[in-house]
Amino acid sequence: MDEFLKWYFSDRPVLASLLGAEGYDHTLGDFTAAGWAAREREEARWAERLQALPTASLDDEIDRDLVLSQLRGSIAIASSWPEWRRDPAVYLSPVFGAMYTPFQRRLQPEPELVAAAIARLAEVPGVLAACRANLDPGLAAPLLVQRGLGQARTGRNFLTRTIPGMVGDEGLRAKLAEAAEPAARAFDELVTFLEGFTCGGTWRMGEKLYSTLLRERELLGYGAAELHEKGKAAWAELDARMREVAVRVSGGEDWRAAMESLMDDHPPTLADMRAEYEAETLRARAFVAERDLVTFADGEECQVLPSAEYTRPVLAVAHYLSPPPLAGSRTGVFFVPYTPDDFTEEQVRQRLRTNSRAQMPSIAVHEAYPGHHWHLSYMAGNPRTVRKVFRTPYFSEGWALYVEKLLHEQGYFDTPATELAHLDCRIFRAARIVVDTALHCEDMSVEEAETFMATKASLSPGTAQGEVSRYCAWPTQAPSYLTGAIEIDRIRQSFQGSLKEFHDRIAGSGGLPLGLAEKAALAVSRAGGTTGG
Structure with a gap:
């Protein structure tokens, strides 16, 4: 594993530094066609080598199978869906993340952060030149190119103003802004x-690759067609429950109308939205601590901040930046979904409506306590390095939705309005399963998907449009929330121990594919031993 991770980090220096590995923060890596080809050859070699590797313990077996699941998924994508030839985001996201996240986290002194940023800025023109050279007109999709264009247009301001604006020392700020100009021109050219x-x-x-990823990367026992049916069944069940709760909210069974009414009660401004999310985050943490549902990591802290400028054109919902698991920090960031600067007053109002006061408790639980922030700050203490490097959204997003249901069971959503909003968050994830599988298996158009999300969940048309664009660009991710939550709930039924023991054990084991998470949790439950965590 050590040898594999050494290769993996050297090949992906931006990811390595974001994880907290030392020595990788002065380069962006090789994005040329030759670099991608070499990476694919090495992945195949490592998969063959690890497959033949004997394991001495359950922990070793889980570590090996975790890496193999990631490699098999990557190999399957490379062979029939080469993202580096299809999507500008493959080049843009590492640049943005490499420049922004170190200044957001501030784990090194400012002069060191600036020196690393300047070194990386010098490589930006080469990365963006590789983007221009590698995009294949026959493979790249107009929808993905337009998403990339929206991000690229933020590049100049991001590099010459946003990032220097995060530097306190005037001299260092000026030095960084000067170094950013050639990179900004490269963004203009892109x-x-x-x-x-x-x-x-x-x-x-397509259905074939989609199902392959579900079975071989996520280690689920089914493919796209069965997942689609699971989504439809979950939606129907939640729809029936929501009709009952809607009567207590508005006197009628129309839960969409009830949610529309609740969405009118929202913070008046984006800044107020951030402040109210911060208060709700603190309330959720106190509730979880009082109920003794989990063990908190020493020194953990969750900041609640406006979303980064470069994410605003492509992310319309709240999201989370975890502590770097290979470093000592346990500070994460709950990003509140601000709108791009060019949004109209009505577009801003619609964003505020989809972050109403009834919805905020569920979202804070999901993003912070005991959702993403608790999970990722706690699992950073796992002694198995590879568990900190690889995680799947089918666990991490599944966990965050599972704990929404957990806190509902514990009485956190204590009004009909917050209960309905909790169920609305869940039915939204059921709709995602239906739409994502249908979109990528050629059963639904973009327009049909947008209508589905706007009518089968309480999304504004603008938010539904942003959501569907995300599904098109990120196949298999959208179903991870409810799929994972259902699987974790199923595993819990077989666990012999307290709720807190189950939560610490399964979440502390990492963000494993569900088949491995079940093995890690239930081997302990049945044998009384230890694994990871």
Whole structure:
């Protein structure tokens, strides 16, 4: 594992530094076609080598199978869905993350952060040149190119103003801004290129690869068609429950109308939204501590901040930045979904409506306590390094939705309004399963998907549009929430021990594919031994 991780980090220096590994923060890595080809050869070699590797313990077996699941997924994508030839985000996201996250976390002195940023800025023109060279007009999809164009247009301001604005020392700030100018010009060139780039590829992954990823990367025992049916069944069950709760909210069974009414009670401004989310986050933490549902990591802290400027064109919902698991920090960030600067007053109002006061408790639980922040700050203490490096959204997002239901069971959503909003968050994830599988298996158009999300969940048309764009660009991720929550709930039924023991054990074991998470949790439950965590 040590040898594998050494190769993995050297090949992906941005990811390595974001995880907290030392020595990788001065480079962005190789994004040329030759670099991608070499990476694919090495992944195949490592998969073959690890498959033949004997294991001495259950922990070793889980570690090996975790890495194999990631490699098999990557190999399957490379062979039939090469993202580096299809999507500008493959090049843009590492640049943005590498520049922003170190200044957000501030784990090194400011002069060191600036020196690393300047070194990486020098490589930005090369990365963006690789983007222009590698995008294939026959494979790249117009929808993905337009998403990338929206991000690229934020590049100049991000590099020359946003990042220098995070530097306190005036001299260092000026030095960084000067170094950013060539990289900003490279972004200008990429914008011009993408504006004129004509392509005819599809964003639809197809049923074969989609099902392969579910079975071999996520270690689920079923493929896209069965997952689609699970989503439809979950939606129908939740719809019936919500009709009952809606009567207590508005006197009628129309839960969409009831949610529309509740969404009118929202913070008046984006800044007020952030402040109210912060208060709700503190309330959720106190509730979880009082009920003794989990063990908190020493020194953990969850900051509640506006979303980063570069994410605003592509992320319309709250999201979370975890502590770097290979470093000592346990401070994470709950990002509140601010709108791009060019949004109209009505677009801002619609964003505020989809973060109403009835919805805030569920979202704070999901993003912070005992959702993402608790999980990722706690699992950072796992002694198995590979568990900190690889995690799947089918566990991490599944965990965050599972704990929403857990806190409902514990009485946290204590009004009809917050209970309905809790169920609405869940039915939204059921709708995601239906839509994502249908979109990528060619059973639904983008327009049909947007209508589905706007009518089968309480999303505004603008938010539904942003959501569907995300599904097109990120196949298999959207179903992870409810799929994982259902699987974790199922595993809990077989666990012999207290709720707190179960939560500490399964979440502390990492963000494992569900088949491995079950093995880690229930081997302990039945044998009384230890594994990871």
